[in-house]
Amino acid sequence: xxxxxxxxxxxxxxxxxxxxxxxxxxxxxxxxxxxxxxxxxxxxxxxxxxxxxxxxxxxxxxxxxxxxxxxxxxxxxxxxxxxxxxxxxxxxxxxxxxxxxxxxxxxxxxxxxxxxxxxxxxxxxxxxxxxxxxxxxxxxxxxxxxxxxxxxxxxxxxxxxxxxxxxxxxxxxxxxxxxxxxxxxxxxxxxxxxxxxxxxxxxxxxxxxxxxxxxxxxxxxxxxxxxxxxxxxxxxxxxxxxxxxxxxxxxxxxxxxxxxxxxxxxxxxxxxxxxxxxxxxxxxxxxxxxxxxxxxxxxx
Numbered sequence: 001x002x003x004x005x006x007x008x009x010x011x012x013x014x015x016x017x018x019x020x021x022x023x024x025x026x027x028x029x030x031x032x033x034x035x036x037x038x039x040x041x042x043x044x045x046x047x048x049x050x051x052x053x054x055x056x057x058x059x060x061x062x063x064x065x066x067x068x069x070x071x072x073x074x075x076x077x078x079x080x081x082x083x084x085x086x087x088x089x090x091x092x093x094x095x096x097x098x099x100x101x102x103x104x105x106x107x108x109x110x111x112x113x114x115x116x117x118x119x120x121x122x123x124x125x126x127x128x129x130x131x132x133x134x135x136x137x138x139x140x141x142x143x144x145x146x147x148x149x150x151x152x153x154x155x156x157x158x159x160x161x162x163x164x165x166x167x168x169x170x171x172x173x174x175x176x177x178x179x180x181x182x183x184x185x186x187x188x189x190x191x192x193x194x195x196x197x198x199x200x201x202x203x204x205x206x207x208x209x210x211x212x213x214x215x216x217x218x219x220x221x222x223x224x225x226x227x228x229x230x231x232x233x234x235x236x237x238x239x240x241x242x243x244x245x246x247x248x249x250x251x252x253x254x255x256x257x258x259x260x261x262x263x264x265x266x267x268x269x270x271x272x273x274x275x276x277x278x279x280x281x282x283x284x285x286x287x288x289x290x291x292x293x294x295x296x297x298x299x300x
Contacts, residue, residue, distance in 0.1 A: 008070045009032070012103075013077065026187075035050070037052070062092075063090075071101070075105070099194065099197055100143075104145055106149065107146075109144070118253040118254070120258070130142040147189065147208065148208055149180050151180040161296075163221055166232060178270040179272045188282065189207040205281075209285070224300045
């Protein structure tokens with residue numbers, strides 16, 4: 001086995017929507033996983049997992065838990081995103097960790113226009129910190145996973161389209177496509193990165209399981225619900241949404257309106273270039289039309 005091979009992985013945020021799916025995939029692929037959890041947490045994990053109780057405010061506490069780990073995967077919530085991740089990065093570098101995957105997992109935050117949106121400031125700052133650490137220590141590397149909105153979660157909670165209330169918003173006409181990936185697809189991508197450390201070092205990787213538009217989602221949803229009856233269709237302009245978000249950013253820099261712009265507006269890199277996709281390298285397959293329909297059906 002290569003000295004650069006990754007076998008031991010520390011996972012932060014393993015109890016979350018995405019983290020729990022990443023944990024399942026890492027275990028299925030044979031990685032030795034240590035879950036980082038807050039001191040006092042009573043959340044239970046599979047018996048095959050090592051649980052390390054840590055103080056996320058203490059670099060020393062985190063570094064102690066990360067000693068001997070090959071990689072760190074961060075899947076932490078937005079509220080704690082910046083402070084936790086900075087401490088995790090510092091601790092990982094201190095502990096001699098080889099690979100860090102930050103809690104990006106969404107919009108194309110390496111695209112200049114998306115990166116300039118205030119809602120992504122903390123993610124961009126973590127990326128810059130990772131670049132600095134990698135430049136200072138050739139044994140420390142990182143990978144940023146860019147996967148677009150979560151398709152399955154996005155239809156289940158009503159973010160992309162609301163099947164339960166039969167509501168959809170067509171942004172800028174609703175015909176523009178954007179890249180999406182399921183939670184399971186993202187987890188496969190993460191595992192793929194860890195299996196291919198040399199090919200994925202110090203760069204973003206792009207994965208998508210399909211592309212959709214709002215109008216396409218609405219068409220699929222009508223097949224699920226039996227037609228357009230009862231549906232409320234709203235039209236919205238992303239330029240207006242951006243202007244409103246900019247006007248409010250002093251009091252709400254993390255406004256969800258910025259995320260709407262990053263996903264639905266043209267020019268923010270949310271439809272990934274085919275030649276940049278790392279699906280084949282990472283073992284992420286494209287969904288069939290039938291599989292996409294099934295995902296929509298399950299959200300009804």
